[in-house]
Amino acid sequence: YDVYQTLDDGEDLRISVMKGEWNELPDRARRFIGKYVKLLNPLAVYLCDGSEDEATEVADKLVERGLLFPLTNPKFENCYLCRTDPADVARVEGKTFLVTNDRYDSVPHTAEDVVGELGRWMSTETATKEMLRDRMPNSMKGRVMYVIPFSMGPIGGPMSKFGIQLTDYNYVVLSMRIMTRVDPCIWKKISKDSDFVQCIHTIGVPRPLPKKPISHWPCNPERVLVLHEPKHKRVLSYGSGYGGNSLLGKKCFALRIASTLARDEGWLAEHMLIMSITNPAGKEYFICAAFPSACGKTNLAMLCPNLPGWKARCVGDDIAWLKFNEKTGKLHAINPEAGFFGVAPGTSSKTNPHALDACMKNTIFTNVGLTEDGGIFWEGLEDEIPAGTKVTNWMGEHCQVGDGSRIAHPNSRFCAPAENCKIIHDKWQDPEGVPIDAIIFGGRRPRGVPLVFEARDWDHGVFVGASLKSEATAAAEHTGKKIMHDPMAMRPFFGYNFGQYLRHWLDMNKKHPMPRIFHVNWFRKDINTGKFLWPGFGDNIRVLDWICRRLEGEDIAESSPIGLIPKPNSIDTSGLGDIDMEQLMSIPKDYWKEDMEETRMYLENQVGIDLPREIRKQLDQQEDRIENI
Numbered sequence: 001y002d003v004y005q006t007l008d009d010g011e012d013l014r015i016s017v018m019k020g021e022w023n024e025l026p027d028r029a030r031r032f033i034g035k036y037v038k039l040l041n042p043l044a045v046y047l048c049d050g051s052e053d054e055a056t057e058v059a060d061k062l063v064e065r066g067l068l069f070p071l072t073n074p075k076f077e078n079c080y081l082c083r084t085d086p087a088d089v090a091r092v093e094g095k096t097f098l099v100t101n102d103r104y105d106s107v108p109h110t111a112e113d114v115v116g117e118l119g120r121w122m123s124t125e126t127a128t129k130e131m132l133r134d135r136m137p138n139s140m141k142g143r144v145m146y147v148i149p150f151s152m153g154p155i156g157g158p159m160s161k162f163g164i165q166l167t168d169y170n171y172v173v174l175s176m177r178i179m180t181r182v183d184p185c186i187w188k189k190i191s192k193d194s195d196f197v198q199c200i201h202t203i204g205v206p207r208p209l210p211k212k213p214i215s216h217w218p219c220n221p222e223r224v225l226v227l228h229e230p231k232h233k234r235v236l237s238y239g240s241g242y243g244g245n246s247l248l249g250k251k252c253f254a255l256r257i258a259s260t261l262a263r264d265e266g267w268l269a270e271h272m273l274i275m276s277i278t279n280p281a282g283k284e285y286f287i288c289a290a291f292p293s294a295c296g297k298t299n300l301a302m303l304c305p306n307l308p309g310w311k312a313r314c315v316g317d318d319i320a321w322l323k324f325n326e327k328t329g330k331l332h333a334i335n336p337e338a339g340f341f342g343v344a345p346g347t348s349s350k351t352n353p354h355a356l357d358a359c360m361k362n363t364i365f366t367n368v369g370l371t372e373d374g375g376i377f378w379e380g381l382e383d384e385i386p387a388g389t390k391v392t393n394w395m396g397e398h399c400q401v402g403d404g405s406r407i408a409h410p411n412s413r414f415c416a417p418a419e420n421c422k423i424i425h426d427k428w429q430d431p432e433g434v435p436i437d438a439i440i441f442g443g444r445r446p447r448g449v450p451l452v453f454e455a456r457d458w459d460h461g462v463f464v465g466a467s468l469k470s471e472a473t474a475a476a477e478h479t480g481k482k483i484m485h486d487p488m489a490m491r492p493f494f495g496y497n498f499g500q501y502l503r504h505w506l507d508m509n510k511k512h513p514m515p516r517i518f519h520v521n522w523f524r525k526d527i528n529t530g531k532f533l534w535p536g537f538g539d540n541i542r543v544l545d546w547i548c549r550r551l552e553g554e555d556i557a558e559s560s561p562i563g564l565i566p567k568p569n570s571i572d573t574s575g576l577g578d579i580d581m582e583q584l585m586s587i588p589k590d591y592w593k594e595d596m597e598e599t600r601m602y603l604e605n606q607v608g609i610d611l612p613r614e615i616r617k618q619l620d621q622q623e624d625r626i627e628n629i
Ligand code: GTP
Pocket: 291, 292, 293, 294, 295, 296, 297, 298, 299, 300, 317, 318, 341, 342, 343, 345, 346, 347, 351, 475, 522, 523, 532, 535, 536, 537, 540
């Protein structure tokens, strides 16, 4: 049916509604949608309700079109595989921008002649031209505009926020329904008292198609652009259907827009997992951990402890919103998401059985292999899928398990509802969040960095986070094994000037007591053999055990130039066999001297005058301590 909507400019626009009750939407939502119907010019508007029937209808259409393959293997229930255009497989950091009037609201003052790496800025004028004038007009021509009302965090919770995503891609509809809480009751809440974040997404391929899409995945990779306007609480994304570029509730809203809101409102939006661990005596601890993309958050969040008597529970695997709770006097965390968009390769019944188990129903796999018996394969599943099994690889080519070819894309993902996870915490949907006892930073550091250390105090901990580095991963367009800075595991996700972000972190501790901060490294390699020194995965509980005992004040740490490290034999390695703890815990002076010089250069070049003096002081002090090794 058709409706007429009065726009802000006074025009009465005719809109075709395919599904849903237009008149039930609050006026501000109708005007928002109307504005983009006028710009994007879709065939019709489809108001999503998030129901199962709707998902089935959308999925059936995609199966018919050849984009989704239902997994026919009886191990899977209502699961699908999807292959993307090989040009659209990861976030595109180079085309992701923050848009503010003043450049330095978005990015720090870099030193002269230095290219900033901590976010990209675009002026409002350029953004308007590039997006609203050159790209978006008519970009939904011949397509349906899906309208998705969603909540990040439990609906109506004090720490939660609403969003409305417009998209012309039904794969996004299905994925948003897993990753966020899509519910028509949000319309009412928006009308009454709450604002919403505006999320506008188009794949940028109007009909008729200029050429046949590759893998039935239409996209416009040459023209990708992802813009964030914190002031308007708006995200505009063009050209890509992939994960962080298209599921706008995730990185765009829950990190970039939310981190800016968090600064203004006195809380934190971080790239962190949230989990609880309960020791054999029955005491439970909640921790948050910030590791860069593809560095082990999902794996740690779903840990299967290899120490008797310990229990782990998952609250979230990628994003945490943290706010001080007056009632408990502690920092509380919610997981704003409702699903896992996890890295597939490396996930196995040995490394992460809970993740694998969570993928058995209502899951969408993207860019993994399809076995001839209608199941899935990726690198890491060699023990469950025998060599010689015929598979179609992520690009649709025929091959065999064990033939040496790459079967799943390194950034292939599963998209599964969080409720599928057997160890999801009872409180994972608690609107008040869970009380956090410790914050952990970590990255892939093949050299020099010990298995675990504790920050000396809050300021030192913020400095440790600011200095975070990791080997490049496949989650974005970076290639190779180079060690990259990834401050706070947020380098691609800051919503504002990183210097101001550090200021905000430092100030948090002045207002309220904050959790203790630690740093871990599961990825140190033997200098001689190149093999990992630490078994990782389920054995990481041994490190968490040490951290919990530190929280209890046990005398198991000693001072070192880089922080407090475990006293000899204070990490429980019983039953592990031969572990070179000496190498694993060593702090080579030459390495750290160079590392600190490099970090100083980086912070001075990249953050310049925006670097808080507390962080400069930490740099000076740590350099002095290292000099005295
Ligand atoms: P994003 O979703 O991109 O933010 O990634 P993530 O931080 O959740 O990473 P994830 O847990 O999916 O791990 C990525 C890769 O690291 C997988 O291939 C894992 O197998 C591997 N990994 C995770 N934990 C460990 C560990 O303790 N040791 C080793 N050696 N590898 C690990």
